[in-house]
Amino acid sequence: MTIGLRDLWLGVGGDPRGVLRLPDVSFRAVVIDSREVQPGDCFVALPGTRHDGHAFVGDALERGATVALVSRVPESLSASVVEVSAYPTTSVSLPLLLQVPDTLAALQRAAAYWRSRFAPRVVGITGSVGKTSTKEMTAAVLRQRYHTLWSRASYNNEIGLPLTLLHLDATHEVVVLEMGAYVPGDIAALCDIAHPDIGVITLVGVSHLERMGSVERIWEAKSELVRALPATGVAVLNWDDPRVRRMAEVTQARVFRYGLTPEADLWADGVESLGLEGIRFTFHYGQDVIPVHLPWLGQHSVHTALRAAAVGLLLDMEWEAIVAGLQDTEAQVRIMVVPGVRDTKIIDDTYNASPESMLAALNLLAHLDGRRVAILGDMLELGSYEEIGHRRVGARAAEVVDRLITVGERARWIAEEAVAAGMAPEHVYRAQNVEEAIAQAQAWLEPGDFVLVKASRALALERVVDALRQEGSD
Numbered sequence: 001m002t003i004g005l006r007d008l009w010l011g012v013g014g015d016p017r018g019v020l021r022l023p024d025v026s027f028r029a030v031v032i033d034s035r036e037v038q039p040g041d042c043f044v045a046l047p048g049t050r051h052d053g054h055a056f057v058g059d060a061l062e063r064g065a066t067v068a069l070v071s072r073v074p075e076s077l078s079a080s081v082v083e084v085s086a087y088p089t090t091s092v093s094l095p096l097l098l099q100v101p102d103t104l105a106a107l108q109r110a111a112a113y114w115r116s117r118f119a120p121r122v123v124g125i126t127g128s129v130g131k132t133s134t135k136e137m138t139a140a141v142l143r144q145r146y147h148t149l150w151s152r153a154s155y156n157n158e159i160g161l162p163l164t165l166l167h168l169d170a171t172h173e174v175v176v177l178e179m180g181a182y183v184p185g186d187i188a189a190l191c192d193i194a195h196p197d198i199g200v201i202t203l204v205g206v207s208h209l210e211r212m213g214s215v216e217r218i219w220e221a222k223s224e225l226v227r228a229l230p231a232t233g234v235a236v237l238n239w240d241d242p243r244v245r246r247m248a249e250v251t252q253a254r255v256f257r258y259g260l261t262p263e264a265d266l267w268a269d270g271v272e273s274l275g276l277e278g279i280r281f282t283f284h285y286g287q288d289v290i291p292v293h294l295p296w297l298g299q300h301s302v303h304t305a306l307r308a309a310a311v312g313l314l315l316d317m318e319w320e321a322i323v324a325g326l327q328d329t330e331a332q333v334r335i336m337v338v339p340g341v342r343d344t345k346i347i348d349d350t351y352n353a354s355p356e357s358m359l360a361a362l363n364l365l366a367h368l369d370g371r372r373v374a375i376l377g378d379m380l381e382l383g384s385y386e387e388i389g390h391r392r393v394g395a396r397a398a399e400v401v402d403r404l405i406t407v408g409e410r411a412r413w414i415a416e417e418a419v420a421a422g423m424a425p426e427h428v429y430r431a432q433n434v435e436e437a438i439a440q441a442q443a444w445l446e447p448g449d450f451v452l453v454k455a456s457r458a459l460a461l462e463r464v465v466d467a468l469r470q471e472g473s474d
Contacts, residue, residue, distance in 0.1 A: 002027050003114045003166050005067055008042065009084070009098070011113030012069070012106040018087025023094055025066060030107075030166045032159065039064030044107050045071070046159065057097070066094045071103050104158065111162030112193045120149070120172050122194055123311055126179040126187055126225050127202025127238075128218065129357045130304060131156060134202055135178040137308035141325030145317050146173040156180035161190050174315065181221040191228035198314060199225040199253070200236040200307050204243035205356045219243050229253035236310050238303065239264040256314060258306040266310050273299050273367040276337055276345070283309060283319075290319050294326050297335045297347075298364035300357075335361070339470040343447040346468055349454040350461045353379045355389035359396055361454050366400045368450045374401040375437055375464055377455025378408035386410060391417040398423040401452075403444050405429045407437045408459055434460065438467040 003011070004026035006019045028040035034056035037043055043060035045053035045068060057068045058077055073081055079095045082088050084106075100106040115122075123142075125135050132154055139150035149172045151164040156178035164177060179190045204219050226235040226247045235251045238244040239259035248255045257264040260271070262284070270291075271281040281302055283290040294305060305326055312322040340346040349361050358379065365372050374397055382389045390410055394417025397404050404427065406415045415430045429444075431437035441464065445451065451468065455461045 002029055002169070003042075003110065005042075005096075007114060007117070008067070008069075008110050011110035012084050012098070012100050013109065014084040014098075015087035018082075021088040021091050022082075023092065023096075025094070027066070030163060031060075032163070034060040034063065034065075037063040037065045039066075041065045043068045044103055045069065046103055046107075047071075053103070061095050067096045067098055069098050069100060069103050069106055071100055073097055073099060107162050108158065108189075108193055111165040114168060115165050115194060118168055118170060118172065120168070120175045121198065121315060122175045122177065122196040123198045123200065124177050124179050124191065124194060124196035124225050124228075125200040125202070125307075126181070126222050127200075127244075128205035128222070129354055130202040130300075130307075131178045131180065133301075133304050134200060134307045135176055137304050137326065137328075138200070138311050139176045140328040141308045141312040141317070141322050142174050142176065142315065144312075144321040144325045146315070147171050148174045148176060150176040151178050154178065154180070157182070158186065158189065162193060165194060179225060181224075184217055184221045185224070187221060187224040188228060191225060196225065196228065197230060197233040198236065198311060199229050199233065199251075200311065201226065201238055201244045201247060202303070202307065203238050203241040203356070205354060215243070219246070223247050223250055226251035226253065234314055236307060236314070238307075240303070256310055258303075258310045260302070266306055266313065268302050268306055271299055271302050273364065275364075275368045281305075285313065288319065290323065292323055292326065297337070298360055299367075300360035300363070335364070338465065340445070340449075340451060340468045341442070341470055342445050342449075344445050344449040344451055344468070346465055347450060347452045348462070348465045349452065350459075350465060351457065353377070353454050353456045355379065355382070355385075355392055358393045358454060361452055362393070362396050362400045365450060365452050371403070371446060371449045372401045373403040373405070373441070373444065373449050373451045375405045375407065375441060375451065375453045375461065376411055376414055377406065377459035377461050378410040380410075380456040380458055387413050390414050394418040395421045403427050403429075405431055405437050405440050405444075407431045407434060407455060407461065407464075411455070434463050437461075437464055441468055 027042040030042045032044050037060045043065040057074050079097050081097045083099045142148045179187050181187050231252045233253035235253045236256045239257040258266045266285045268281045278295040280293045309322050336348040338346045390413035394414035398418040398421035415428050429440045
């Protein structure tokens with residue numbers, strides 16, 4: 001079940017007197033891409049930087065949408081039109097164009113109204129890195145016991161979060177939501193819609209520094225989640241990150257600490273990377289000592305496990321169910337290992353990159369036995385930290401990799417620093433584009449190599465992975 005037309009009408013501010021004039025129908029889904037419309041859907045026409053959804057209302061109706069939420073009525077459409085500023089005086093037929101002043105604001109209001117109809121526990125997750133993997137792992141844990149709704153893909157913004165909440169129904173006991181921030185105020189706005197009572201902070205780093213302006217402004221933006229929690233809520237804070245620790249001072253909620261220190265409420269030690277076989281470590285919680293072996297890649301995944309386990313403990317789950325959820329391999333969303341040409345293994349971590357996540361990927365590579373090749377591209381939106389961040393990665397690459405290929409103008413600092421740190425210049429190649437990187441990799445690769453591919457999403461290094469993937473591999 002998803003929201004119905006009458007609730008949508010009330011949610012976007014329609015006059016309650018008009019409800020009985022509307023058909024009593026529920027939508028199969030609420031969608032913003034006309035190509036995804038199926039019969040019975042509600043289509044929301046959102047304006048965009050490249051395309052305006054109003055240009056595709058006709059296509060949505062042809063595909064079977066019963067209602068389209070619009071701010072202006074496209075010409076030559078065979079559909080009823082109702083403005084929410086008025087109310088219908090006669091019964092309305094489908095298909096229907098529901099006209100509002102602002103379709104995005106209406107989508108958000110509808111989601112907030114629909115959320116208020118139910119009483120699930122809502123978990124909000126934010127931080128500079130690790131949001132999506134934490135969301136996936138937390139959902140994997142919680143669904144061992146609870147009927148759980150969670151945001152798919154990276155539905156973490158002012159559009160994706162409302163679309164997720166519009167799938168809420170009375171059977172859902174828990175909702176897990178990723179919350180991203182483009183500018184300060186974004187997470188506060190998402191909290192106004194979702195009303196989380198558990199807030200998880202991963203860490204505060206330099207991702208998006210160019211956009212935010214300073215690390216302090218990033219901290220302010222991420223802290224909006226714990227500031228929004230009620231006094232009855234819980235702020236789950238990374239006690240290994242001094243910036244996240246400070247958030248304990250700005251929340252009225254109870255603080256639950258996690259990390260690699262015994263000071264934390266839930267902590268881990270004995271961390272051992274098993275390369276592509278996963279990680280091994282021990283949880284400590286009060287008198288509980290829980291050794292685990294998980295199929296996740298990289299030591300940084302221990303913090304992801306701590307976050308997911310913390311939420312499970314806060315929701316009264318037993319360790320057996322928590323560990324079963326953590327061992328769900330489908331929740332591993334970021335790093336993929338695929339067979340490569342010439343009997344190599346490609347570590348595909350091309351989703352995005354920051355200095356923190358780049359260093360974590362290199363640390364994973366360091367635990368693999370074999371020749372190591374890294375194909376690393378630009379990290380974007382680092383602002384004043386841009387050169388420093390790339391050079392930190394280059395210094396670590398010199399310690400880990402046998403061959404280094406960089407892609408992009410900013411990545412030249414990775415190459416320069418790797419050579420400065422002692423890497424042989426003939427083992428470093430600065431590619432100007434993806435095609436050059438592919439050609440050099442094909443010239444260098446030998447059987448048994450491990451190849452890490454990582455950069456900011458805009459570099460499109462998945463093209464490198466596709467080119468180096470063993471033909472026919474999935």
